[in-house]
Amino acid sequence: MAGLKYLSGFGNEFSSEDPRCPGSLPEGQNNPQVCPYGLYAEQLSGSAFTCPRPTNKRSWLYRILPSVRHKPYTAMHCGNLTEKWDEVEPDPNQLRWMPFTIPKSSEKKVDFVTGLHTLCGAGDTKSRNGIGIHMFTCNTSMVDRCFNNSDGDFLIVPQQGEVLITTEFGKMMVEPNEICVIQQGMRFSVDVFGETRGYVLEVYGAHFELPDLGPIGANGLANPRDFLTPVAWYEDREVATGYTVINKYQGKLFSSQQSFSPFNVVAWHGNYTPYKYNLENFMVINCVAFDHADPSIFTVLTAKSTRPGVAMADFVIFPPRWGVADHTFRPPYYHRNCMSEFMGLIKGHYEAKEEGFQPGGGSLHSMMTPHGPDRDCFEKSSTAPLKPERVAEGTMAFMFESSFSMAVTKWGLETCQRLDKSYYQCWEPLRKHFDPNWRPSKQ
Template sequence: MAEPEALKYMSGFGNEFATEDPRCPGALPEGQNNPQKCPYDMYAEQLSGTAFTAPRAHNKRSWLYRIRPSVLHTPFKPINNGNMTNNWDSWPPNPNQLRWRPFDMPGEGAAEVDFVQGLSTVCGAGDTRSRHGAAIHIYACNSSMSEKSFYNSDGDFLIVPQQGELLIYTEFGKMLVNPNEICVIQQGMKFSVFVNGPSRGYVLEVFDGHFTLPDLGPIGANGLANPRDFLTPMAWFEDRPSDYTMISKFQGKLFAAGQRHSPYDVAAWHGNYHPYKYDLEKFMVINAVAFDHADPSIFTVLTCQSNKPGTAIADFVIFPPRWSVQERTFRPPYYHRNCMSEFMGLIKGKYEAKEEGFQPGGASLHSMMTPHGPDATCFENASNAPLKAERIADGTMAFMFESCLSLALTEWGDKTCQKVDPSYYEVWQPLQKRFKAEDGQAMA
């Protein structure tokens, strides 16, 4: 994919930014946020990500100075949703441990499928109308969104590319997002995805608030994902007539409208509500150095908190390359039953707790209170290995979407995709009874 012009970024998570396209010096008004007449005879338009009266520390909004206002389009009409849904009652529950083989991508000679058409919902919970819940999607596409733009009225998209780079046009500027990077497109922001061949990845959608950095508590001021490593695009615009299709996801359904110009006509903007991207390689790992396996919360990159303190609608957690140095302990993840739902994906490499069967481009789901943990091979090896300092997960990046919601499978996720591995449960079957009495004799 050709490197786009004006692909420039500003750093810092949630910062108040002010940027203008250098082709229009002075496009940002001085003084008033919304003067009687904007420079270059543009239109001022505010995009609000929170209520007007939200506390200042949580208030999210940006002012866009654009050539034409967003309201200039034809009426929206329903279009086909494809495999994307927010209907969680159309398929029976399944409490089993689930693992998916790598999800299909459009093959050679296949029909053109763009990012929106290639979205398929695996699972989710909640309601878009009451703004509470989350959904997990897979995208698989082979075509760019030429003359087509999308925005999500229901919530934020956290996009995790697994194969194929994404060039994303937004109203705020352009972002190039590669595998092992992520990006967040927040509620209401228009964007188009351009690809160079077959591409696949994961999407976490939240309906509640917005993603934030987790509090660090006793860790202190530094660690995990550092704010300065998040990048936000600088202003870039195009002014050209075009028959654009605008797609809106509204209350779980897709709608399309037409407009006669590019939606990426913002010459300047300022505010703290904007898209951003992050390179997972820059995550500062905090790990145990004495004994025991620390909870996976120490690997949280971003969180969308619920109204219950310390409980997330969704956490985005990664398992990056790191040193394992604990003494007198079982180092892999412990066997576990959880009041949260755990959806895992693999960007590259081999996940240390399940090196066989869990493949890049695939996934697993361990639902609320469904037991899970290392497979039998991992348990046997880790129980007998010498406890010396060793590198783990080199060349690997696994991640987890963890939610306090009890996620419901869709028909596509459980059946239609035909990627569910029916033999997954077998990885634990070789686990043997090892209990012995104090005299060393096996008990009857």
């Protein structure tokens, strides 16, 4: 399929032109008086003009018609997409959701936008400081409609069904066990091929970037060259019935009409682009002596806050790996945390809770709410021989971790009817092992 080629690298300066129009990129300047092929030059800025060069993000798009040619925006129904964090009372309990229901196409046609449901979040789009966690469940492609998020970046994690994402920069096919990031302001449309489900992490006020490696050194975790950016692809298509551009702005949805496809970019160059990444390319760093290393060693992408060393949001994965630690309880330790932890499962069984936590579902452990392995996991791991073993084979769990104290929406607590109210019971069987007469054995 045309356009399904990629440029490699993370955060680099790229250039691309549709091979149908060779020489469509201007030479020597960004905004010539007359662009090749009679195109319009348009800059998309993802940072302030005066940002330091390493953090300055922008791309130049050379398009058949500029994006400014559209009818006025009007408010539209938001469905279950929201940032009303106070619509229900706070709930500090451990929360777990069963797999979210995908509507049947025979009953109701639902595309990516109408299938977005906000589960939890915090902060404010107006002040540009916050996050939202959404589920998407859909069964039909977007036809003559595209989506544009003026509030922040979308990190999209497909769990069931592949998605073909058409952007102003080109096309990306994204499958389960891959992720993609559509950065603030980029227009995109989603095609699906049946019942489709996945997770979305939205950040306001920051962009995702690779974490610093510190003592790890130059290599490890997610390597920049494994991130892929689409090559230019355009369609010169008039839409007599009107093309709908949906804009998420200050937490609300607005729509406008135009008479042409927005995917009319013939060439582009810059460092502000959509991108995708295959989670199988993650180079795991792990413990090879004793103790259980903190999950931060599994960070793929981070969105930094204004406080040094504290993330607005981290995207962390738990991929297949070897467990070799000696004298160690190998699963995640019992824990209370100053961060909020939302976990999802793409495939397989999560090693700390092999029952109940299912692909397409999720869990939320809020700030300072204790959590950890269930009884079965604890008993099994406390007596298991500590030989080298594969951990999480055939599994991919992930975590959206945030320094925000996240509120759960009414949809998440009530409307979706997927909340597992018995979740707390997985820890009820934990029994006391304390023996005051225990003494260390003499060697």
